[in-house]
Amino acid sequence: MVNLKYELKYQDKNTKARYGILHMARGSYETPIFMPVGTQGTVKTLSPEEVKACGAGIILANTYHLWLRPGADIVEKAGGLHPFMNYDRPILTDSGGFQVFSLAKKKDIKEEGVYFKSHIDGSSLFLSPEESIAIQNKLGADIIMSFDECPPYPVTYEYMKTSVERTLRWAKRGKKVHANTKQALFGIVQGGAFSDLRKWSAEETVKLDFDGYAIGGVSVGEDEVTKYQMIDAAVSYLPPDKPRYLMGVGDPVDIIEAVIRGVDMFDCVLPTRLARHGNALTKTGKINLRNAKYKEDFTSLEDNCSCYACKHYSKAYIRHLLISKETLGGRLLSIHNIYFLIKLTDELKEAIKENRLLEYRDEFITSWYNKR
Amino acid sequence: MVNLKYELKYQDKNTKARYGILHMARGSYETPIFMPVGTQGTVKTLSPEEVKACGAGIILANTYHLWLRPGADIVEKAGGLHPFMNYDRPILTDSGGFQVFSLAKKKDIKEEGVYFKSHIDGSSLFLSPEESIAIQNKLGADIIMSFDECPPYPVTYEYMKTSVERTLRWAKRGKKVHANTKQALFGIVQGGAFSDLRKWSAEETVKLDFDGYAIGGVSVGEDEVTKYQMIDAAVSYLPPDKPRYLMGVGDPVDIIEAVIRGVDMFDCVLPTRLARHGNALTKTGKINLRNAKYKEDFTSLEDNCSCYACKHYSKAYIRHLLISKETLGGRLLSIHNIYFLIKLTDELKEAIKENRLLEYRDEFITSWYNKR
Numbered sequence: 243m244v245n246l247k248y249e250l251k252y253q254d255k256n257t258k259a260r261y262g263i264l265h266m267a268r269g270s271y272e273t274p275i276f277m278p279v280g281t282q283g284t285v286k287t288l289s290p291e292e293v294k295a296c297g298a299g300i301i302l303a304n305t306y307h308l309w310l311r312p313g314a315d316i317v318e319k320a321g322g323l324h325p326f327m328n329y330d331r332p333i334l335t336d337s338g339g340f341q342v343f344s345l346a347k348k349k350d351i352k353e354e355g356v357y358f359k360s361h362i363d364g365s366s367l368f369l370s371p372e373e374s375i376a377i378q379n380k381l382g383a384d385i386i387m388s389f390d391e392c393p394p395y396p397v398t399y400e401y402m403k404t405s406v407e408r409t410l411r412w413a414k415r416g417k418k419v420h421a422n423t424k425q426a427l428f429g430i431v432q433g434g435a436f437s438d439l440r441k442w443s444a445e446e447t448v449k450l451d452f453d454g455y456a457i458g459g460v461s462v463g464e465d466e467v468t469k470y471q472m473i474d475a476a477v478s479y480l481p482p483d484k485p486r487y488l489m490g491v492g493d494p495v496d497i498i499e500a501v502i503r504g505v506d507m508f509d510c511v512l513p514t515r516l517a518r519h520g521n522a523l524t525k526t527g528k529i530n531l532r533n534a535k536y537k538e539d540f541t542s543l544e545d546n547c548s549c550y551a552c553k554h555y556s557k558a559y560i561r562h563l564l565i566s567k568e569t570l571g572g573r574l575l576s577i578h579n580i581y582f583l584i585k586l587t588d589e590l591k592e593a594i595k596e597n598r599l600l601e602y603r604d605e606f607i608t609s610w611y612n613k614r
Numbered sequence: 615m616v617n618l619k620y621e622l623k624y625q626d627k628n629t630k631a632r633y634g635i636l637h638m639a640r641g642s643y644e645t646p647i648f649m650p651v652g653t654q655g656t657v658k659t660l661s662p663e664e665v666k667a668c669g670a671g672i673i674l675a676n677t678y679h680l681w682l683r684p685g686a687d688i689v690e691k692a693g694g695l696h697p698f699m700n701y702d703r704p705i706l707t708d709s710g711g712f713q714v715f716s717l718a719k720k721k722d723i724k725e726e727g728v729y730f731k732s733h734i735d736g737s738s739l740f741l742s743p744e745e746s747i748a749i750q751n752k753l754g755a756d757i758i759m760s761f762d763e764c765p766p767y768p769v770t771y772e773y774m775k776t777s778v779e780r781t782l783r784w785a786k787r788g789k790k791v792h793a794n795t796k797q798a799l800f801g802i803v804q805g806g807a808f809s810d811l812r813k814w815s816a817e818e819t820v821k822l823d824f825d826g827y828a829i830g831g832v833s834v835g836e837d838e839v840t841k842y843q844m845i846d847a848a849v850s851y852l853p854p855d856k857p858r859y860l861m862g863v864g865d866p867v868d869i870i871e872a873v874i875r876g877v878d879m880f881d882c883v884l885p886t887r888l889a890r891h892g893n894a895l896t897k898t899g900k901i902n903l904r905n906a907k908y909k910e911d912f913t914s915l916e917d918n919c920s921c922y923a924c925k926h927y928s929k930a931y932i933r934h935l936l937i938s939k940e941t942l943g944g945r946l947l948s949i950h951n952i953y954f955l956i957k958l959t960d961e962l963k964e965a966i967k968e969n970r971l972l973e974y975r976d977e978f979i980t981s982w983y984n985k986r
Contacts, residue, residue, distance in 0.1 A: 282934070282935075282938045282940055283931075283934065283935075284935060284940045284942045286940065286941070287941050287942070288942070289942065289945075290926075307938075311934065311937060311938055312909065312930065312933075312934040312937075316909065316910055316930060316934075319910060319912065320912055320928065320930060320931070326928070326930075326931055327931065328926040328927060328931075537684070537688065538688055538691060540691070540692055554662075554700040555700060556692065556698070558684065558688060558692060558698075559655075559692070559698055559699065559700075561684075562654070562655065562683065562684040562688075563654075563655075563656060565683065565684075566654045566679075566683055568654055568656045568658065569658070569659050569941050569944075569945075570656045570659070570660070570661065572941075573661075573941075
């Protein structure tokens with residue numbers, strides 16, 4: 243039996259939003275959930291204890307990166323990702339597909355898989371549905387993903403149709419070779435900005451009976467209206483008894499809008515990437531701590547925030563660390579930003595349970611765009 | 615009354631080594647003690663909680679760096695270094711002298727002080743005994759240092775004699791303006807590799823009656839024999855009822871040899887600097903984790919080490935972090951290296967109490983040079 247069961251606890255009356263619980267061997271986690279990203283087997287600048295102190299349950303790791311470095315065999319010899327990186331809560335690995343299409347060089351997409359060159363040393367590599375599953379089996383995450391093509395935006399209808407068909411054939415091949423029944427396997431809905439392809443991709447992927455369904459290829463450059471239509475078009479055809487995961491989306495407003503449309507799971511590098519550039523997420527929008535106006539600001543990043551950074555440090559100190567190129571600065575901002583997004587999903591759960599999700603959205607957006 | 619009292623608990627029978635306790639407003643700390651360095655108001659890559667978990671009591675911060683950035687006034691407005699950097703144990707600030715002589719550009723040493731240009735932006739600056747004390751009063755450390763000249767090695771006898779005389783006059787001027795009696799003030803013995811100048815510097819500095827005495831200008835390029843002679847020449851003329859602090863020395867063998875010669879306090883950037891370059895301190899010498907031989911080494915950095923890094927991570931994982939440029943790698947090595955030096959001083963205390971310090975030295979050195 244696969245170690246994942248989605249329990250729908252409460253369906254919002256006014257929207258498609260839902261509050262649920264993901265039951266897994268490494269614990270039960272409420273949804274909507276934000277999953278921090280540990281690309282190379284570490285959430286950038288943070289220890290696993292810090293990630294957990296931010297309230298994190300499931301975290302992500304990237305198959306493409308770990309396959310290239312240190313290599314799937316080394317992670318397997320270490321006993322899998324959990325002992326290797328010292329994280330005892332659930333881990334999700336992606337298929338490597340997205341990174342092949344976004345990072346790798348000289349890609350050649352064939353029916354059997356993708357030939358490409360490593361972004362690290364230029365060496366020739368090949369990734370297929372079977373190879374992706376084999377690597378993910380070695381990495382040993384709790385949730386693994388089907389190998390898919392994530393086309394750029396925009397592409398022609400014809401290209402996207404061909405791509406969705408291939409991704410479906412790849413999903414079948416991957417499912418066939420996935421032997422480790424302890425790892426849940428998710429299918430991925432593609433289809434770009436074409437509603438009928440999203441519908442078709444969702445329906446056909448659901449027929450293959452995965453443990454959960456992801457929506458890929460969203461937030462790749464399209465406008466806001468299109469983005470939300472793509473989510474709507476996919477979620478409408480996904481079953482209510484399985485979790486729905488919107489890949490790579492972490493903008494707070496996008497998370498709220500996607501939850502309203504029935505999405506349960508999110509991941510994004512946004513909180514750690516913003517931190518690296520000196521930014522903190524606050525209810526009144528992003529602020530950049532490098533700004534000279536924080537030089538003598540001895541208040542915390544955000545009022546009433548209970549994260550480690552806000553409990554112990556001032557904007558002035560964090561600014562000093564950033565200006566002085568001290569790594570603790572980015573670390574404190576990473577903690578705050580991850581805590582912020584996890585707290586956002588906690589507030590969304592409460593709002594769903596109390597039937598005030600749309601009011602919450604309006605309040606959040608009013609505050610978010612009312613920049614200081 | 616000054617918040618520092620040295621209590622001599624046990625004088626080694628075979629050497630000049632001693633076990634004691636430094637009683638301060640922020641707690642009592644046993645000596646010999648290793649003090650990690652937080653140059654810019656943060657021990658590089660670590661949180662204050664991690665520094666304390668390594669066993670640290672007193673830590674250092676650098677007056678020169680904090681004066682330039684963020685500025686002494688900002689730290690004062692924050693309530694001093696302790697709340698600014700979130701460290702509630704004692705802090706020691708140096709005088710800024712050493713950095714002026716090692717980092718700053720276009721130095722012009724006059725009787726009134728030193729004119730120089732900032733290493734950050736080239737701006738013209740002036741540091742004097744009075745200004746150094748005024749800055750350190752604002753930073754608010756528990757122990758502050760006299761402003762001294764630290765000449766390079768080697769210099770002529772004449773130069774060193776003139777320098778020691780000036781450093782003595784500077785020590786008097788600094789002591790005169792030090793108004794904040796909550797901060798202990800240490801004098802600094804200079805004199806380079808000239809035993810008679812070390813003796814004279816020690817005797818004259820002691821006459822000024824400081825709360826403790828530092829030995830400066832050691833480990834600046836001289837050979838091992840000279841180094842230990844310089845320590846001997848200084849310590850012999852320091853009073854038994856005051857702490858003795860050897861500035862900037864953190865090599866494990868040097869610490870042992872200096873403890874044998876009667877030194878109580880040490881600071882050095884060595885553990886964090888080694889970490890930045892991928893090195894771990896072990897009883898069998900330094901090892902570099904970037905080495906390919908650790909690629910599949912799933913053992914901890916050191917057997918029987920109880921530091922956070924050794925309890926949870928393998929050499930293979932730390933190597934992966936270093937190769938992948940993930941900051942957690944340097945952080946884990948910093949934790950291990952600081953823990954290593956603090957544990958060394960703990961073992962030295964035990965060896966002193968049990969009258970087996972020389973045996974401990976021999977065992978340590980045999981293991982240290984018996985590299986793997």
